[in-house]
Amino acid sequence: MGFSTKQKDYFLNATKRWNIKSGATRSGKTYMDYFVIPKRIRKTTDEGLIVILGNTQATVERNILDPMRKIWGDALVGTVKNDNKINLFGKECYVLGADKKNAVSKIQGAGIEYAYGDEITTWAEPVFQMLKSRLDKPNSVFDGTCNPDNPKHWFKEFLDSGADIYQQHYKIDDNPYLSKAFVDSLKKEYQGVYYQRYILGNWARAEGLIYDMFNPDEHIVEDLPEKLEDYFIAVDYGTQNATAFLLFGRCDKKWYVVKEYRYSGRDSNRQKTDKEYSKDMQDFIEGDFSIPIIVDPSAASFITQLKRDGFKVYKGNNNVIDGIRFTQTLFSTEKLFIHKSCKGLVDELYSYSWDSKAAEHGEDKPIKENDHSCDALRYGTYTIIRKMTANTISNFYKHGL
Secondary structure: OOOHHHHHHHHHHOOOOEEEEEEEOOOOOOOOOHHHHHHHHHEEEOOOEEEEEEOHHHHHHHHHHHHHHHHHOOOOOOOOOOEEEEEEEOOEEEEEEEEOOOHHHHOOOOOOEEEEEOHHHHHHHHHHHHHHHOOOOOOOOEEEEEOOOOOHHHHHHHHHHOOOOOEEEEEEHOOOOHHHHHHHHHHOOOOOOHHHHHHHOOOOOOOOOOOOOHHHHHEEEEEOOOOOEEEEEEOOOOOOOOOEEEEEEEEEEEEEEEEEEEEHHHHOOOOOOOHHHHHHHHOOOOOOOOOOOEEOOOOOOHHHHHHHHOOOOOOOOOOOOHHHHHHHHHHHHHOEEEEEOOOHHHHHHHHHHOOOHHHHHOOOOOOOOHHHHHHHHHHHHHHHHOHHHHHOHHHHHHHHH
16 A cells, blocks of 8 residues: 555654644554654664553554554564563564553653654543653654544643644545545544544534434334344443433344333432342343343442342443444444334433533533433443444353453
């Protein structure tokens, strides 16, 4: 594969202390780094460390090391050892995760001659702040990439700080090697703030309705398909707040929320016990204990009660932002539908919104009000549907979550 105009420009002109490419997903901003990294490493003079950082060591392996290994071979791109060291192009380097604050200790006190950063906006800020002070050699240089985030994000503030930075901005259309069909599909999958960030490459604030692509005329159904299969249940558990159960079923490649259960101790002035909720679950599934149940991972006592009563129970994946983004994709690609009887979920979808106060501090966060069925929806989509392809529920659980 050849290089795009922007990639060539970066290779020739990225000569600042800080060299950053930000922009859309799949826009080609990382590919040139598989050639920039060896060029930088070969120019080092052993005055300081060489460090490759990413969200986690595993993401560095997936995004950077494995692709480079396929281009340059095992002899030039080694394997990360238990001491975080790797041989890259004849030099000893370190590969570190930067998603947690305690990663600061791994670079504290070390002088760094070359650093590469992957997915910078996912790092813990203290790691980046420490990195700035560690790039202390006369020839120290940094290359890095990121997807844009909130305009108040700490890394955007650095990019606008007037530091010695070479910047490039990428849109999805800057990659000439993607097929039009793939780009068109990607543009349909991302909506709202994520379209701004991952298609246009803009630093955009999350605001307004979260599921603004939800269209009742398209996504609410009166009649369900006759041959639904792969049933499972997703649960958001509340004490005083509402508890919500959602039953999902699949027909072909489309998923349906078939029915729901809701109970609010606050609204009813009486909180149910875990045993009572478990009895309600038996009624909800009509005695079919083979149906897997995905539960809010924080609901430890309820999970214990369900298991004691013979249910198949699994903890839900509670990655809020990725779960929201995936659920948006299901709606926008017409793969998720809701039966008209699920009134609690439908009502929440009309009002489920981004927290404007959190956005002022650079954080993407939903307002934590009237979100119980939406949380259950997210547990179901992101824990189960995201991982399923042609597998049935039985095969899926046979191999485990």
